[in-house]
Amino acid sequence: MTLKKFTFKVLVAGPFAAGKTSLIAAVSQTPVVSTDVATSGHEAEVKASTTVAMDFGTFEWVDSSVSVKLLLFGGPGQKRLSFMTDILKTDADVVIFVVRPDSNVDIATEMLSDLRDRLNSPLLIAVNCCDDDAVARLVAASIGAHASDVAVACQLNVHARGLEVMAAALELLDERIMAEVNQ
Amino acid sequence: MTMSTSTGDACLPFAAAQPVHGVVAHHAQLRFSGCVTIRTPEEISVWFADGAVFFADDASEYSVADRLVADGILDAAQVRRATVQIDETRSLGFIAHRCTDVDVHRLLLWAELATASVLRASADQLAVSVESQRFVVHPEGLHLWQSDRQYVSVPPGTPSTNPVAGPALEPGSPQFFLAIDAAWEHAAAEDAACREPAHEPVESVDRRFALRSLIGGLRTRARS
Numbered sequence: 001m002t003l004k005k006f007t008f009k010v011l012v013a014g015p016f017a018a019g020k021t022s023l024i025a026a027v028s029q030t031p032v033v034s035t036d037v038a039t040s041g042h043e044a045e046v047k048a049s050t051t052v053a054m055d056f057g058t059f060e061w062v063d064s065s066v067s068v069k070l071l072l073f074g075g076p077g078q079k080r081l082s083f084m085t086d087i088l089k090t091d092a093d094v095v096i097f098v099v100r101p102d103s104n105v106d107i108a109t110e111m112l113s114d115l116r117d118r119l120n121s122p123l124l125i126a127v128n129c130c131d132d133d134a135v136a137r138l139v140a141a142s143i144g145a146h147a148s149d150v151a152v153a154c155q156l157n158v159h160a161r162g163l164e165v166m167a168a169a170l171e172l173l174d175e176r177i178m179a180e181v182n183q
Numbered sequence: 184m185t186m187s188t189s190t191g192d193a194c195l196p197f198a199a200a201q202p203v204h205g206v207v208a209h210h211a212q213l214r215f216s217g218c219v220t221i222r223t224p225e226e227i228s229v230w231f232a233d234g235a236v237f238f239a240d241d242a243s244e245y246s247v248a249d250r251l252v253a254d255g256i257l258d259a260a261q262v263r264r265a266t267v268q269i270d271e272t273r274s275l276g277f278i279a280h281r282c283t284d285v286d287v288h289r290l291l292l293w294a295e296l297a298t299a300s301v302l303r304a305s306a307d308q309l310a311v312s313v314e315s316q317r318f319v320v321h322p323e324g325l326h327l328w329q330s331d332r333q334y335v336s337v338p339p340g341t342p343s344t345n346p347v348a349g350p351a352l353e354p355g356s357p358q359f360f361l362a363i364d365a366a367w368e369h370a371a372a373e374d375a376a377c378r379e380p381a382h383e384p385v386e387s388v389d390r391r392f393a394l395r396s397l398i399g400g401l402r403t404r405a406r407s
Binding site (some may be wrong): 004008027053059061063065067068070089160161163164166167170171173174177178180 | 334368387389390391392393394396397400401402404405406
C-alpha cells in the first residue's frame with residue numbers, strides 16, 4: 001500500500017533568548033541546522049550564541065496509511081534580522097510565538113505586531129519558563145495578544161513540553177482547516 | 184440539505200426583435216440560468232448556467248438520445264441506464280454519474296460540436312418568440328425547474344430598443360465563436376463545481392487525517 005505523504009511547515013518566532021531554538025530542538029528528530037553565531041556586546045551577557053538566519057529541524061510521523069513530515073523553521077529574535085521571519089512566515093502552515101515572562105515587553109509587543117501583519121496562518125503563543133496557563137494568558141495580553149489568541153504555558157527545556165506545544169499549535173491548524181471547510 | 188440558486192437576475196422581456204445571437208447575448212448579460220426556447224420560426228433551445236451557454240439543440244425529429252446512439256457516443260444499453268424518465272419527461276442530465284462506463288470526453292466534445300452547430304446555423308435568424316425558463320442548481324446536481332415561466336412574443340421587424348443587450352457580435356465572426364467557446368468552458372467549470380458532493384473536499388479530509396495522526400504521534404512521543 002502506498003503511503004500518502006503530507007508536509008506541514010511550522011514557523012517558530014519570538015524575541016531574543018525566548019526559547020525558539022530549544023523548541024525546535026525538542027521536536028526535531030534530525031540535528032537542528034542552525035545559523036547561530038557568537039553573540040557580542042550586551043547579548044553575550046544573556047547567551048553565548050544567537051540565530052542570525054534560521055534554525056531548521058524536521059519531525060516525521062508514519063502510521064499505517066500516511067507519512068507526515070513537519071518542517072520546523074526558527075526565525076531570529078533580533079529586530080535587525082526580522083526580515084528573515086517575514087520571509088519564513090509567507091508559507092507557514094502555523095506559527096508559534098515564543099516569549100518569556102521576563103522578555104522585554106516593548107520588543108516582544110513590536111515583534112508580535114509585525115508577525116501578525118499579513119499573517120494568514122494560525123498563531124499560538126507559547127509562554128516559556130511558565131507553569132500556569134492563566135499567567136501565560138496575562139503575559140500574552142501584555143504584549144498585545146488578542147483575546148481570541150491561544151496562549152499556553154510551557155517549559156521548553158523539558159523535551160516533552162516542546163512536543164506538547166507543537167501538538168497544541170497543530171490543533172489550531174486543524175481547527176482552521178475545519179473552519180475553512182465549513183464556510 | 185442546502186440549496187443554492189443560480190438564477191441570475193429576472194429574465195427581462197424583449198422590447199424588440201433580436202437575432203438569435205442577440206437573444207443569447209441578452210441572457211448571458213443577465214447571467215441567466217435555465218433554458219431559453221427561441222422560435223425563428225424553427226425552434227431551438229439554449230441552456231445557460233450563470234449566463235454561459237452549455238448546450239443548444241434544435242427541434243430535430245431525432246431525440247438527443249437517438250443521435251448519441253447514431254453517432255456512436257452511447258450504445259442503447261448505456262442510454263437505458265443513463266435515462267431518467269418520469270411520465271413523458273425524459274432526462275439525460277448527468278449521464279456520467281449514472282452510467283460510469285461512458286466516455287465523458289467524447290460525450291462533452293459531441294455536445295460542444297452540437298451546440299456550436301445549432302448556434303452557427305441560427306445565429307443571424309430573427310427570433311419570432313422567446314420563452315425563458317429559469318432553474319436553480321442544487322449542489323448535488325439536481326436541476327429543479329422554477330415555475331415562473333416567462334413567454335414573450337416578439338413581432339418581427341420591431342426596432343431594437345432593449346437597453347440591456349450589449350453590442351451584438353457578428354454571427355459567424357471569430358469573436359462570436361470565441362464567446363461561445365468561453366461560455367462553454369465557463370459552463371463546464373460551473374457544472375463540475377455543482378457536481379461536487381456537499382461534504383469536505385477529499386484533499387481537506389486527507390490533510391486533516393494526516394494532521395490528526397501527526398498530533399497523536401507528537402503526544403505519544405511526549406508521554407513516552
